[in-house]
Amino acid sequence: MTAALIxxxxxxxxxxxxxxxxxxxxxxxxxxxxxxxAFFVGVATFVSxxxxxxxxxxxxxxxxxxxxxxxxxxxxxLQVDQLSIAFVLLITGVGTLxxxxxxxxxxxxxxxxxxxxxxxxxxxxxxxxxxANNYFLLYVGWEGVGLASYLLISFWQHKPSAxxxxxxxxxxxxxxxxxxxxxxxxxxxxxxTVTFDGVAKEASKGDSTSLKLIGFALLLAAxxxxxxxxxxxxxxxxxxxxxxxxxxxHAATMVTAGVYLIVRAHAIFDLSETARTAVVVIGAITLLLxxxxxxxxxxxxxxxxxxxxxxxxxxxxxxxxxxxxYVFAIFHLLTHGMFKAGLFLGAGSVMHGVNDDVxxxxxxxxxxxxxxxxxxxxxxxxxxxxxxxxAGFWSKDEIIHAxxxxxIFIGLATLIGAGVTAFYMTRMMAMxxxxxxxxxxxxxxxxxxxxxxxPMMILAVGSVFGGMxxxxxxxxxxxxxxxxxxxxxxxxxxNTILIPVTLAVVLAGxxxxxxxxGQRPVPVVAxxxxxxxxxxxxxxxxxxxxxxAVFMRPGLHLTRALVWxxxxxxxxxxxxxxxxxAALSARGRKIQNGYTRSYxxxxxxxxxxxxxxxxxxxx
Amino acid sequence: xxxxxxxxxxAILFTIGAFGVVIRRNAIIVFxxxxxxxxxxxxxxxxxxxxxxxxxxxxxxxxxxxxxxxxVVVGLAIIVTIFRTxxxxxxDEANLLKY
Numbered sequence: 048m049t050a051a052l053i054x055x056x057x058x059x060x061x062x063x064x065x066x067x068x069x070x071x072x073x074x075x076x077x078x079x080x081x082x083x084x085a086f087f088v089g090v091a092t093f094v095s096x097x098x099x100x101x102x103x104x105x106x107x108x109x110x111x112x113x114x115x116x117x118x119x120x121x122x123x124x125l126q127v128d129q130l131s132i133a134f135v136l137l138i139t140g141v142g143t144l145x146x147x148x149x150x151x152x153x154x155x156x157x158x159x160x161x162x163x164x165x166x167x168x169x170x171x172x173x174x175x176x177x178x179a180n181n182y183f184l185l186y187v188g189w190e191g192v193g194l195a196s197y198l199l200i201s202f203w204q205h206k207p208s209a210x211x212x213x214x215x216x217x218x219x220x221x222x223x224x225x226x227x228x229x230x231x232x233x234x235x236x237x238x239x240t241v242t243f244d245g246v247a248k249e250a251s252k253g254d255s256t257s258l259k260l261i262g263f264a265l266l267l268a269a270x271x272x273x274x275x276x277x278x279x280x281x282x283x284x285x286x287x288x289x290x291x292x293x294x295x296x297h298a299a300t301m302v303t304a305g306v307y308l309i310v311r312a313h314a315i316f317d318l319s320e321t322a323r324t325a326v327v328v329i330g331a332i333t334l335l336l337x338x339x340x341x342x343x344x345x346x347x348x349x350x351x352x353x354x355x356x357x358x359x360x361x362x363x364x365x366x367x368x369x370x371x372x373y374v375f376a377i378f379h380l381l382t383h384g385m386f387k388a389g390l391f392l393g394a395g396s397v398m399h400g401v402n403d404d405v406x407x408x409x410x411x412x413x414x415x416x417x418x419x420x421x422x423x424x425x426x427x428x429x430x431x432x433x434x435x436x437x438a439g440f441w442s443k444d445e446i447i448h449a450x451x452x453x454x455i456f457i458g459l460a461t462l463i464g465a466g467v468t469a470f471y472m473t474r475m476m477a478m479x480x481x482x483x484x485x486x487x488x489x490x491x492x493x494x495x496x497x498x499x500x501x502p503m504m505i506l507a508v509g510s511v512f513g514g515m516x517x518x519x520x521x522x523x524x525x526x527x528x529x530x531x532x533x534x535x536x537x538x539x540x541x542n543t544i545l546i547p548v549t550l551a552v553v554l555a556g557x558x559x560x561x562x563x564x565g566q567r568p569v570p571v572v573a574x575x576x577x578x579x580x581x582x583x584x585x586x587x588x589x590x591x592x593x594x595x596a597v598f599m600r601p602g603l604h605l606t607r608a609l610v611w612x613x614x615x616x617x618x619x620x621x622x623x624x625x626x627x628x629a630a631l632s633a634r635g636r637k638i639q640n641g642y643t644r645s646y647x648x649x650x651x652x653x654x655x656x657x658x659x660x661x662x663x664x665x666x
Numbered sequence: 667x668x669x670x671x672x673x674x675x676x677a678i679l680f681t682i683g684a685f686g687v688v689i690r691r692n693a694i695i696v697f698x699x700x701x702x703x704x705x706x707x708x709x710x711x712x713x714x715x716x717x718x719x720x721x722x723x724x725x726x727x728x729x730x731x732x733x734x735x736x737x738v739v740v741g742l743a744i745i746v747t748i749f750r751t752x753x754x755x756x757x758d759e760a761n762l763l764k765y
Contacts, residue, residue: 637765640765644688
């Protein structure tokens with residue numbers, strides 16, 4: 048049953064990739080069917096879990112022994128527990144909606160079949176990641192996700208920018224992957240096991256240094272996959288991929304993996320205060336950085352990408368708070384999955400209507416031309432900025448509340464983040480759907496077909512009711528508690544004060560953006576004379592420049608020095624030696640002058656010398 | 667008779683032969699000089715045999731003669747062939763085999 052979850056999309060990807068052009072006609076439908084059937088299997092698993100008591104809800108499935116060398120055992124085992132099933136439903140549910148949407152979005156692309164094959168592969172890899180019962184198998188899914196993201200981000204590889212973006216995502220992710228492999232190795236050395244249960248059981252026996260190191264390695268891994276500071280730079284470039292890919296990466300797969308990893312490894316973080324603090328700090332930095340970048344982007348997708356960074360920052364921060372935060376990290380992840388997928392699909396729909404233009408300065412007044420997109424995007428907007436009772440409010444408020452319980456500065460960071468989020472999302476809303484039309488010549492915005500708007504509508508429903516459903520109907524706290532543990536935040540700041548304050552900050556941010564971008568005309572060309580801060584935000588807070596200055600340039604110089612040493616030093620020595628011998632022999636060859644008599648003289652001299660030496664020795 | 671005299675004669679003959687090989691250009695003369703050196707050696711062997719009273723030196727002298735005979739056959743054949751092709755027996759002109 049559990050294996051079928053992974054098997055179905057994997058089968059879809061295999062058939063479509065091996066079947067080649069023969070499957071062109073029905074490939075997309077097949078992929079959707081595979082993804083949807085995985086969703087139904089997930090729902091069936093979920094329903095059967097509901098019927099059991101909370102202790103034995105987890106299902107284990109032993110497939111085979113993967114590696115057995117001496118004391119090193121890695122089983123190929125799958126496990127579905129309350130945490131995994133939440134991810135399974137998000138991945139397959141949102142993933143299937145994105146599959147359906149892609150039928151319309153990619154209808155004119157000649158490689159549509161390949162696109163769907165990769166989408167299925169992405170879903171399968173992500174499912175393996177969340178269903179593995181040990182860190183080693185998780186690593187396989189982790190790498191599979193990396194591969195699929197590479198293939199999809201550089202899907203339009205004829206564009207150099209897309210090819211480069213795919214490569215960048217892959218390379219930056221690799222840095223994080225080093226962290227995960229280190230973590231797995233450290234776990235084996237410290238605990239002698241790599242299964243989730245084993246590590247959780249043995250964790251208390253580890254010394255604090257090992258725990259700290261494992262925690263840092265896991266955090267590095269999470270930073271890579273979840274685009275956290277300082278490995279965030281790939282995420283904005285990843286927007287080069289087709290929009291459904293962005294939605295999939297940002298909402299259902301890929302970036303959520305880091306949050307999953309940290310929550311899954313909670314046994315380690317529970318015991319290491321230092322590692323938790325590092326996680327919180329990284330989360331706080333990223334949530335502010337992402338929001339900051341989002342404020343100045345004119346590219347609608349890049350704006351949303353900055354927003355994802357920021358929201359994942361919230362989740363990482365919550366995960367770093369320890370038992371008070373794990374549940375809320377997952378809660379926010381689930382609600383975010385719904386509204387962010389909706390926002391991205393909405394952005395794709397807008398682009399579809401305006402000839403694939405991504406510059407918001409060329410939009411404006413689209414609410415009349417694209418009514419469905421306007422409403423669904425608007426609901427996602429209300430959800431992300433956290434207006435009650437929309438989805439984002441419930442989860443984000445919990446995180447802000449828990450953050451204030453931990454530390455006033457962390458709390459303030461989340462609060463400011465909420466305000467900035469409201470600012471840039473309102474700016475996006477205002478520039479896209481309100482104001483006067485600034486459409487390019489020959490652009491006639493039109494609503495997208497039903498196959499695209501239907502998933503958006505379903506996600507909009509999620510954006511509205513998702514938070515309430517999870518909180519009150521699903522009771523997410525007690526649902527996840529057996530897996531990750533949960534503690535109520537010890538709080539000086541009560542929710543009765545915090546909610547109005549948060550709302551006030553959000554409304555202030557939104558209001559400021561509305562006055563700036565909704566009331567005044569928006570210039571079609573981005574103003575060149577801007578403040579330093581704006582310029583920094585436009586350049587992704589100089590993330591690329593810093594990487595270039597800190598890693599790329601010294602690396603380049605290092606390789607150049609090494610190449611110089613290799614060619615001049617080592618090769619020079621060898622070649623010099625050979626040249627010396629050759630020159631010597633060229634001189635020596637002259638002795639062979641062809642005159643017999645000179646040879647005779649040499650022989651005579653030699654013989655005389657030997658005779659003389661013998662004579663001397665005899666004496 | 668003092669056997670040293672034979673050895674001195676042998677040394678003189680050898681030296682004449684060696685100078686002949688190094689100085690003369692005509693291949694036949696060089697060849698004759700080589701023979702003279704060989705025979706100087708033979709004389710030294712024979713006198714040594716006489717002095718020690720054993721036959722070893724004489725046997726070696728016979729070996730040298732046999733080898734010298736074989737060498738003469740091959741050497742003269744080469745010289746004649748070179749003379750036929752180049753119309754000259756000068757060994758300085760046959761200097762193609764070099765660096």
